Amino acid sequence: MATFSGHETFPFRYGWLKKGYDAVIKKPNIFSSPDAIVELGVGKNMVNSIRYWGLATQVFKKKNNKLYITEFGKFIFDDKRGIDPYLEDIFTLWLLHWKLASTFDPATTWYLVFNEINKSLFTKDELIADIKLLIQKHSYKMPSDNTLKRDIDVFLRTYVLKIDKGSIEESFECPLTELNLIIEDNGIYRFNLAASExxxxxxxxxxxxxxxxxxxxxxxxxxxxxxxxxxxxxxxxxxxxxxxxxxxxxxxxxxxxxxxxxxxxxxxxxxxxxxxxxxxxxxxxxxxxxx
CATH class of the missing domain: 1.10.10 (Arc Repressor Mutant, subunit A)
Structure with a gap:
C-alpha cells in the first residue's frame, strides 16, 4: 500500500531508532500504550514518528497488529551485541538507507524517488509533480497536496543538511545527511552519484x-x-x-x-x-x- 504520511513531519533523529528498539524490547505494545509519552520521553507526535521510522528502516516489523524486533534491528541496536546502537559509524547509515529506500511501504516517497525518478537535478516543486505522475501511473490513492508536500519536505530533510543558525539540533536532525546522497544549492537538488564510491x-x-x-x-x-x-x-x-x-x-x-x-x-x-x-x-x- 502506498503511504505518504505517518512520520508526523519529523525525519528520524539520532537516538530515535535505539529508543524505539529498546521500547519494543521492553513492551511490544508500547506505541499503543497510554504510557508511551512518559516512557519514551517525547511528545505524542514524536511517539508516532519513532514508530513509523522503526518500521520504515525495518528495525522492527508489524505482524498481527503486534511489533516484533527484526534480526536486522537486533544486529545494530542490541545492548550486548549491537554493532552501532548510537549510529556513530557511516557503515550503519548506509545499511539504514538501504532498508529505508529499497522497500515500498511505509516510506513510499523514498522508494519512488530512488527507484523510479531518473532525473539528476530537480526542485522541490518538480519532485512533487513527478511523484504525482507516478501515483497516477501506478493507480495509487492520491494524497492531498498538503500531505504530499509535507512528505516530500521530510524526504529532503532526511538527506540534505539544513543549516539553521538558531538550532544546532535542527541542523543535524537526521543521521542520513552524513551520506551526502543529495546536495542542495539555491533550491536545486541533485543526486550525488559519487557518494557511493x-x-x-x-x-x-x-x-x-x-x-x-x-x-x-x-x-x-x-x-x-x-x-x-x-x-x-x-x-x-x-x-x-x-x-x-x-x-x-x-x-x-x-x-x-x-x-x-x-x-x-x-x-x-x-x-x-x-x-x-x-x-x-x-x-x-x-x-x-x-x-
Missing part, C-alpha cells in the same frame, strides 16, 4: 544478497541488468554509477573468494552465486566480530 563493499554485498533472496531466491546467476534496472536494486537505491557498481563487484569477488563473481561471455553480463551466504556474517566479517 566510499561506501564499504560489504554494504553492497549485504544489499545484493538481500535483493537476490527477495526477488530471485532459486536462481544461481542473474543478468547484470537485473541489478541495474529493477526497482529496489542496490544500484538504484545507492544511486551508483555503472563504473562504481562494477568496481565494487570485483571487490566483492575478492572478499567472497569467488562465491560471488562477475563474468562476461559472448556479450552476456552475469553475476553468479556459487552458494548461499549469510548476509549478517558478511557484516560481522567486515567488522571483525566473532560469535
Amino acid at each position: 566510499n561506501m564499504p563493499s560489504s554494504v553492497l554485498l549485504f544489499a545484493i544478497l538481500e535483493f537476490w533472496d527477495n526477488n530471485f531466491p532459486k536462481k544461481k546467476n542473474l543478468a547484470l541488468d537485473e541489478f541495474i534496472y529493477k526497482n529496489g536494486s542496490p544500484f538504484k537505491v545507492f544511486k551508483m554509477t555503472y563504473e562504481t557498481f562494477l568496481s565494487k563487484i570485483f571487490e566483492i569477488e575478492k572478499i567472497t573468494n569467488g562465491i560471488i563473481s562477475y563474468d562476461e561471455t559472448a556479450g552476456l553480463k552475469q553475476i553468479y552465486k556459487k552458494r548461499q551466504i549469510d548476509k549478517f556474517n558478511v557484516l560481522k566479517k567486515h567488522l571483525a566480530i566473532k560469535d
